[in-house]
Amino acid sequence: MFESCYIDSRNKSKPSWFVGFVIFYFEHNNKSCDTTNQEYTSFSALIEVMKSHKVADYDPCIPIVTINKPKEKQLVDDPECRIIDPKYAVINLSDITRQVGLVQSSTNNIEHSVISSYYVFDKDIKSSVGSIQNL
Numbered sequence: 001m002f003e004s005c006y007i008d009s010r011n012k013s014k015p016s017w018f019v020g021f022v023i024f025y026f027e028h029n030n031k032s033c034d035t036t037n038q039e040y041t042s043f044s045a046l047i048e049v050m051k052s053h054k055v056a057d058y059d060p061c062i063p064i065v066t067i068n069k070p071k072e073k074q075l076v077d078d079p080e081c082r083i084i085d086p087k088y089a090v091i092n093l094s095d096i097t098r099q100v101g102l103v104q105s106s107t108n109n110i111e112h113s114v115i116s117s118y119y120v121f122d123k124d125i126k127s128s129v130g131s132i133q134n135l
Helices: 071-077
Strands: 002-007 013-018 020-031 039-049 052-056 059-066 087-092 101-104 111-115
Touching: 002 087
Parallel strands: none
Antiparallel strands: 002 013, 020 039, 039 087, 052 059, 059 111, 101 111
């Protein structure tokens, strides 16, 4: 689970939460933008972001995500369908808020509840649900 901010229609910075799979970690050397031109190292991760994010209908504290179907499964389900490619993001490791797991829904095999060891989701997170278009 990670956080990312975007600028809303009122030109305000708004944080959002997202869930994704880490593909790999890497480090990147950067130069500062000021006159010192100092180098610093940034630690980042390439993430495959879930297809959609929401909260449970019965509790706005429980995050729910929809995973991306593999391309092969999309074609088997409907050979005439438009393939939906996975979405990726590069994030700074400091944006990761917690390690989470997924519990598959009993009614929908691509919908999952988000769980975390040693953390109870007890705050209303409905207002900060991430939208893939804001990444």
